[in-house]
Amino acid sequence: MEADEAHLIGPAASAESYLRIDTLLRVAERAGAEAVHPGYGFLAERAPFSKAVRDAGLTFVGPTPETIAAMGDKTEARQRMQAAGVPIVPGLTEAVEDPEEAMVHAEDIGYPVLLKAAAGGGGKGMRVVATPEDLPGAFEGARREALAAFGDGSVYLERYLDRPRHVEIQVLGDQHGRVVHLGERECSIQRRHQKLVEEAPSPVLSPEEREAMGQAAVRAAEAVDYEGAGTVEFLYQDGEFFFLEMNTRLQVEHPVTELVTGLDLVAWQLRVASGEPLDFAQDDVRLEGHAIECRITSEDAFQGFLPSTGTVRRLDLPSGPGVRWDGGIQEGFDVSLHYDPLLGKLITYAPTRAEAIRRMGRALDELVVVGLETCTAFHARVMDEPDFQAGDLTIRYLEEHPDLADGDADAEVRAAAVTAALLEEAHRQRHQAPRIASGGGGAAPGTMSPWRRSGWPWRAS
Ligand code: ADP
Numbered sequence: 001m002e003a004d005e006a007h008l009i010g011p012a013a014s015a016e017s018y019l020r021i022d023t024l025l026r027v028a029e030r031a032g033a034e035a036v037h038p039g040y041g042f043l044a045e046r047a048p049f050s051k052a053v054r055d056a057g058l059t060f061v062g063p064t065p066e067t068i069a070a071m072g073d074k075t076e077a078r079q080r081m082q083a084a085g086v087p088i089v090p091g092l093t094e095a096v097e098d099p100e101e102a103m104v105h106a107e108d109i110g111y112p113v114l115l116k117a118a119a120g121g122g123g124k125g126m127r128v129v130a131t132p133e134d135l136p137g138a139f140e141g142a143r144r145e146a147l148a149a150f151g152d153g154s155v156y157l158e159r160y161l162d163r164p165r166h167v168e169i170q171v172l173g174d175q176h177g178r179v180v181h182l183g184e185r186e187c188s189i190q191r192r193h194q195k196l197v198e199e200a201p202s203p204v205l206s207p208e209e210r211e212a213m214g215q216a217a218v219r220a221a222e223a224v225d226y227e228g229a230g231t232v233e234f235l236y237q238d239g240e241f242f243f244l245e246m247n248t249r250l251q252v253e254h255p256v257t258e259l260v261t262g263l264d265l266v267a268w269q270l271r272v273a274s275g276e277p278l279d280f281a282q283d284d285v286r287l288e289g290h291a292i293e294c295r296i297t298s299e300d301a302f303q304g305f306l307p308s309t310g311t312v313r314r315l316d317l318p319s320g321p322g323v324r325w326d327g328g329i330q331e332g333f334d335v336s337l338h339y340d341p342l343l344g345k346l347i348t349y350a351p352t353r354a355e356a357i358r359r360m361g362r363a364l365d366e367l368v369v370v371g372l373e374t375c376t377a378f379h380a381r382v383m384d385e386p387d388f389q390a391g392d393l394t395i396r397y398l399e400e401h402p403d404l405a406d407g408d409a410d411a412e413v414r415a416a417a418v419t420a421a422l423l424e425e426a427h428r429q430r431h432q433a434p435r436i437a438s439g440g441g442g443a444a445p446g447t448m449s450p451w452r453r454s455g456w457p458w459r460a461s
Contacts, residue, residue, distance in 0.1 A: 005031060007030065009027055012338045014339070018041075021049055025056050025058075028053075028056070028058060029056070033058065035059035036058055036059070036060055036061065037062075037266075037269070038050075038060070038062055040252055041340060044062070044249040045068060045072060045247065045248055046068070047065040047068040047069040050065045050068055061228065062228050062249055062273075063226055063227045064225070064227065067227070068248045070224050071246040071247075072248070074116060074117070074118050074119075074120055074245060075094055075095055075154070077243075077246060078092075078243070079093045079094075080223050080224065081243045084220060085219060086216045086219055086243045087216065088242055089159060089161065089242040089243070090158070090242075091105075091113070091114075091156065091157050091158030092109075092158070095155060096156055098139075099135060099139040099140070102135055102139050102157060106132065106157060107132075111130060112128055112129060113128075113158065114127070114128055114160040115128075115142040115157060116142070116156055117150060117152070118146075118152065118154040119150035120150070121149075122194070123192055123194060124145055125143075125149060125150070125155065126193065128160050129160075142155045162237070163237065163396060164235035164395055165202070165235070165236045165237070165395065166186070166236075166244075166395055167184050167187075167202050167235075167236045168232060168233040169181050169213055169214055169216075169232045170182040170183065170231055170251075170257045170265075171226060171229070171230050171231070171232060172228070172230075172265070172272070172278065173222075173225075173227050173230070174272045174276070174277050175227055175272065175277075176277045178277065178278050178281075179218050179222050179226060180281065180285060181215075181282070182257050182263065182265075182285055183201055183260065183261065184201060184202050184205060184210060185198050185253055185257060186198065186199050186200070186202035186393065188395050188397055189382065189388075190395055190397075190398065191305060191398050191405075196295055197379065199256055199290065199353070199356075200259070203353060203391025204236065204391060204393075217232035218282075221246075224246075228272050229249075229265050229269050230246060230247060230248050230249070231247040231251050232246050233246065235395075250266065252295065252345065255291070255326055256292065256293050259291035259349040261287060289356075290349070290352055290353040290356040291356060292356045292360050293345050293346070294345070294346045294360060294364065294379040294382075295342055295345055296342070296343050296344050296375065297343060297374065297375050298335045298341045298372050299341050299373065299374070299375050300375070300407075301375040302407030303407060304405075306373075307341055308335070308373035308374070309335050309372060311332065311333070311372075312333045312334075313331065313371035315330065315331050315368070316368035318346065318363035318364075318366035320362075323363045324347040325345070326344060326345045326347065327343065327344030328343060328344055329344060335372055343369070346363055346364065346379075353391070360379075364380040364383065365380065378404060382404060385401060
């Protein structure tokens with residue numbers, strides 16, 4: 001929406017437009033572009049795209065095809081990380097050929113195990129296996145899903161961690177051999193292995209743990225000659241952390257890091273891609289304040305995150321100090337099923353985590369999208385939830401708090417709030433002399449407004 005020029009790249013279906021390397025290069029040439037920024041979806045992590053852009057004489061804003069390929073294969077990445085002294089989730093560093101072989105390794109690793117696609121991404125081709133009896137079926141399932149999604153059915157095994165947190169480190173490397181890390185992001189609140197809420201810093205890391213994890217991430221990036229902005233993902237449990245994967249691109253959740261470091265990551269991507277050296281060292285990186293991001297998607301969280309489509313009839317955006325909206329919609333915009341359901345990202349920043357949460361609660365209340373369902377009210381519930389507020393998170397947060405996405409609970413809460421408001425009103429009318437005519441509307445002081453979109457019991461008083 002801030003673009004100076006727009007060029008048609010083909011029909012809505014991404015296979016005929018955003019995923020067509022030849023078309024994109026033709027358009028880049030026609031536009032007279034010198035560089036291509038791959039964004040964070042579609043071809044952003046495809047080595048052949050990075051190569052094709054470079055072969056066409058353009059600058060690819062991101063790492064080399066070799067780096068992308070090395071990190072894109074999870075088994076190869078695990079081998080490289082092990083060699084670089086980065087702790088990996090216990091398990092294999094090579095694909096397993098058949099269920100019998102998988103069975104032997106699973107005994108060694110210990111159940112429950114996680115079957116994973118070597119070419120994986122987006123949580124696809126992943127199966128948790130609790131017992132040996134479930135292994136053959138899960139193996140075939142994971143293999144089939146991986147083949148369909150990535151054209152590569154290789155799978156391997158990892159130990160399934162019971163209640164880990166997802167903590168990742170942002171790194172930035174230049175073309176002159178310098179790599180720095182910009183601290184961590186906590187992304188434990190996920191649904192089906194997809195992130196919903198992210199924050200920086202993590203409420204759990206001590207300064208020593210941050211230092212250790214940051215150094216491991218720098219080692220990881222250096223091991224693949226990393227250039228540009230990237231993310232090294234870890235699972236953290238009981239003071240230990242394990243390399244999960246590296247995303248060789250900018251991530252959706254990068255704004256929280258921008259806010260706590262004061263660095264513009266996209267600007268740095270462009271500067272690094274043009275050959276500029278990083279003009280600061282690790283010791284210059286300061287983390288200040290707290291930032292939270294909620295992914296606002298066109299999904300009805302209270303109907304199992306059912307995708308919703310429609311035209312945006314009205315859009316009211318929150319504003320005020322410490323509020324940022326990175327959006328992709330406008331009034332009149334048609335939301336279809338062709339693309340990812342992400343409509344925009346709401347980010348708040350404040351000196352402390354508690355204030356950032358309060359700011360987010362207020363900003364979510366101000367955000368109005370008319371014309372389709374969004375998950376805004378779900379996020380408001382998360383902001384109010386005591387375990388979230390205490391920073392007590394694991395990747396199973398959503399499973400362990402089913403009420404947050406329970407539409408019936410919402411209806412019950414609303415019904416209870418309406419009843420409470422009516423009772424209070426009746427009580428007041430009985431006990432008050434009718435001197436002043438009521439202004440009407442609004443709930444009585446001290447009761448929750450029944451119309452509050454984020455109505456949730458512990459927010460009532
Ligand atoms: P993908 O590339 O498909 O996104 P990842 O390896 O990044 O897969 O894992 C995605 C998510 O799956 C993690 O954030 C975590 O929630 C879960 N996960 C992955 N590996 C494990 C594991 N060994 N134990 C428990 N959970 C895991």
